[in-house]
Amino acid sequence: xxxxxxxIGLESTAHTFGASIVDADGNIFxxxxxxxxxxxxxxxxxxxxxxxxxxxxxxxxxxxxxEAKVKYTELDIVSYSAGPGIGPCxxxxxxxxxxxxxxxxxxxxxxxxxxxxxxxxxxLTGTTDPVNLxxxxxxxxxxxxxxxxxxxxxxxxxLTIGQxxxxxxxxxxxxxxAGATIEKLxxxxxxxxxxxxxxxGNDVSFSGMLTSAKKMIDxxxxxxxxCFSLQETAYAMLAEVxxxxxxxxxxxxxxxxxxxxxxxxxxxxxxxxxxxxxSKLSVIPRNYAGDCGAQIAWTGILAYNSGIKVSVDESxxxxxxxxxxxxVKWRK
Amino acid sequence: MxxxxxxxxxxxxxxxxxxxxxxxxxxxxxKKYRRQEIDEFIRSNRTLKEANMLNRVRxxxxxxxxxxxxxxQSEIIMENIDxxxxxxxxxxxxxxxxxxxxxxxxxxxxxHKNHIIHGDLTTSNMIIRKNGSICLIDFGLSSTSKKLEDxxxxxxxFKGILQSAHNDVFNVVFNNFKKGYKSVMxxxxxxxxxxxxxxxxxxxxxxxx
Numbered sequence: 001x002x003x004x005x006x007x008i009g010l011e012s013t014a015h016t017f018g019a020s021i022v023d024a025d026g027n028i029f030x031x032x033x034x035x036x037x038x039x040x041x042x043x044x045x046x047x048x049x050x051x052x053x054x055x056x057x058x059x060x061x062x063x064x065x066x067e068a069k070v071k072y073t074e075l076d077i078v079s080y081s082a083g084p085g086i087g088p089c090x091x092x093x094x095x096x097x098x099x100x101x102x103x104x105x106x107x108x109x110x111x112x113x114x115x116x117x118x119x120x121x122x123x124l125t126g127t128t129d130p131v132n133l134x135x136x137x138x139x140x141x142x143x144x145x146x147x148x149x150x151x152x153x154x155x156x157x158x159l160t161i162g163q164x165x166x167x168x169x170x171x172x173x174x175x176x177x178a179g180a181t182i183e184k185l186x187x188x189x190x191x192x193x194x195x196x197x198x199x200x201g202n203d204v205s206f207s208g209m210l211t212s213a214k215k216m217i218d219x220x221x222x223x224x225x226x227c228f229s230l231q232e233t234a235y236a237m238l239a240e241v242x243x244x245x246x247x248x249x250x251x252x253x254x255x256x257x258x259x260x261x262x263x264x265x266x267x268x269x270x271x272x273x274x275x276x277x278x279s280k281l282s283v284i285p286r287n288y289a290g291d292c293g294a295q296i297a298w299t300g301i302l303a304y305n306s307g308i309k310v311s312v313d314e315s316x317x318x319x320x321x322x323x324x325x326x327x328v329k330w331r332k
Numbered sequence: 333m334x335x336x337x338x339x340x341x342x343x344x345x346x347x348x349x350x351x352x353x354x355x356x357x358x359x360x361x362x363k364k365y366r367r368q369e370i371d372e373f374i375r376s377n378r379t380l381k382e383a384n385m386l387n388r389v390r391x392x393x394x395x396x397x398x399x400x401x402x403x404x405q406s407e408i409i410m411e412n413i414d415x416x417x418x419x420x421x422x423x424x425x426x427x428x429x430x431x432x433x434x435x436x437x438x439x440x441x442x443x444h445k446n447h448i449i450h451g452d453l454t455t456s457n458m459i460i461r462k463n464g465s466i467c468l469i470d471f472g473l474s475s476t477s478k479k480l481e482d483x484x485x486x487x488x489x490f491k492g493i494l495q496s497a498h499n500d501v502f503n504v505v506f507n508n509f510k511k512g513y514k515s516v517m518x519x520x521x522x523x524x525x526x527x528x529x530x531x532x533x534x535x536x537x538x539x540x541x
Contacts, residue, residue: 201453
């Protein structure tokens with residue numbers, strides 16, 4: 001059934017430990033994940049999250065192989081998320097990947113997690129040369145591909161959109177990731193409270209909005225109203241900078257990737273914007289929007305076939321590894 | 333029908349006439365994606381800011397002259413600049429990248445010296461006239477500030493657009509930008525450029541090297 005190269009991808013940058021089996025034609029045979037849940041009102045604790053990952057790693061990997069009906073010995077490539085992310089978490093995935101690579105004597109491929117989000121999005125939506133709005137807990141970037149790299153046209157100057165949502169969620173007493181909760185609360189309100197709208201050129205800034213939103217909660221404004229206003233303002237800012245990128249780069253495609261791509265309201269706004277510009281909007285399917293093994297496995301195949309691999313001795317993880325520093329040799 | 337010459341990210345620009353002179357009309361379009369109250373505030377606020385600032389800087393740097401402002405329509409009627417965007421000139425082999433960088437550097441420094449922050453120094457907001465002068469447009473995101481930090485943010489945006497869209501000519505343009513900037517700003521140049529570095533380091537996952 002499976003003829004081409006088969007790659008296992010391990011994802012462990014933050015709260016998710018994931019494993020996935022993908023082949024060189026882009027078929028995803030399995031994508032298994034287990035998410036560390038922080039206690040209500042607090043964020044990811046690096047030690048606790050990495051402990052979760054090491055407890056669950058075996059089970060997740062085994063399940064990914066079982067669901068794909070692939071044996072260990074049938075694997076051709078082992079890829080892992082090498083950054084950016086939380087050090088202790090990254091090291092769990094890297095350690096598991098090294099063990100697999102050594103045991104099976106198969107090449108080991110480090111993958112940039114953020115590039116993984118983009119490449120998986122392009123694979124699943126058939127998008128070729130988009131403006132990419134990468135929105136998650138770790139990233140808020142507007143990107144375009146140009147001479148060998150994904151270049152940041154604009155990005156957040158402080159918090160990411162995911163942090164903004166999670167932090168306001170936590171402040172209101174919900175557990176992270178809080179995107180779905182916030183969206184649900186927001187849908188119950190139509191009462192807009194003014195929040196700072198901060199677009200600085202091609203960049204956005206969310207820290208002022210977080211402070212204002214917290215103050216509103218302190219003052220006793222309804223949480224539904226605050227969530228509604230937060231979404232309306234923050235997503236409008238993202239739509240604006242994405243439109244700026246479309247216009248400047250003269251492109252006709254937009255893709256939303258990353259965990260916040262699961263937001264219905266964000267999609268709606270971007271759709272309105274794209275329609276008016278005769279541009280096509282694609283959104284990564286919801287079940288692949290958040291961190292997952294498939295983004296690593298697929299990018300692992302692309303990277304390996306353009307000559308990227310690393311020996312176990314020289315393998316590494318990097319907490320800070322900007323995606324615009326990665327040479328993307330598989331793209332023209 | 334008015335001829336549309338540019339549908340930018342936030343405004344539609346059409347050719348028009350103003351008491352017999354060729355002019356352009358820049359109208360900030362309604363954005364359906366954002367709520368009406370946000371949209372109206374942003375459009376009128378930026379139009380007002382742009383008109384005020386153009387008026388304020390016109391004797392300091394090359395900017396279009398304003399003929400008429402209609403806040404309710406978020407429309408400005410202004411001089412029709414005959415030239416090519418720096419964005420499009422930088423991709424041509426024959427253009428003089430060093431000169432372009434230097435002239436932009438001087439202009440930005442003159443603004444900064446007067447504590448004016450342009451707020452949107454992208455290469456599509458700079459038009460090279462036939463006589464070589466560079467006209468700076470789109471002051472909708474401008475502000476006034478004495479803080480070196482804000483001047484740094486302004487420069488970082490320009491640097492960022494060079495890195496992402498004009499990577500092949502980044503070094504020559506940015507080095508000459510700094511030379512031009514320094515010729516006006518003198519001693520505080522190094523301090524401002526070191527702040528630019530600091531701002532970059534604040535970026536997500538940025539590394540020291």
